[in-house]
């Protein structure tokens with residue numbers, strides 16, 4: 001089996017630890033991912049508070065580093081900037097890396113920077129992380145506002161450029177502003193269901209329906225706090241979120257965004273690393289059938305990338 005996963009922090013975690021992504025000691029390394037070739041992974045560029053002071057320069061530096069990493073490992077994984085790139089990599093049985101930005105701080109208020117980052121290969125823009133920024137309020141910030149006027153322009157420009165807009169972490173008002181503004185499918189790369197776990201990072205049924213109605217997907221996150229209000233969630237809880245998204249938005253909007261290397265090891269120990277996707281696939285296929293499992297594990301993302309990425 002292979003899979004498409006909408007969000008991991010492995011690139012920036014390995015870099016901050018001074019480790020090689022090929023044999024990185026975290027949840028996900030190129031070596032482990034390559035066992036599931038031709039899988040597709042979105043690698044988020046996440047900036048610490050210190051890096052955010054020079055957000056644009058830090059991002060360009062990380063993107064240059066990423067290119068070097070993927071070039072050095074092109075036998076296993078290649079940077080993809082279009083659906084055609086992904087399709088070619090699938091044909092050649094190598095993994096695809098998609099670069100995402102977790103928080104719009106590097107763009108600041110300058111559209112030229114969005115164009116520049118897109119030209120450098122950025123294809124996913126998570127509008128906010130846990131801080132408000134020039135584009136929108138974050139769900140983690142008190143009294144968070146919605147999209148700014150500039151944020152609306154950025155969402156529209158992403159549609160023209162062919163970069164995916166990601167609403168994980170955004171404020172509720174920001175979410176609905178995106179739903180009103182976006183001209184292409186948008187997605188929640190690593191967000192779970194509020195109906196199952198009450199964490200404020202989770203999204204409600206109306207939001208799931210809005211994403212589904214636009215051809216987007218919701219990527220289920222493996223973070224304990226987002227999976228359950230009870231301690232020690234496990235794979236059963238992941239299956240509960242998958243089942244709920246299927247019920248509310250349909251199987252076509254159900255996907256994965258494990259947040260590997262962005263979250264702490266699970267208290268229950270239900271997963272150790274990215275190889276868990278294999279047993280998760282088997283459970284999902286048993287519950288929902290293999291054709292639904294194939295949509296959840298790769299088909300839905302591929303459909304969305306085909307429609308919105310260039």
Ligand SMILES: [Zn+2]
Nearest residue numbers: 102169190262
């Ligand atoms: Zn995140």
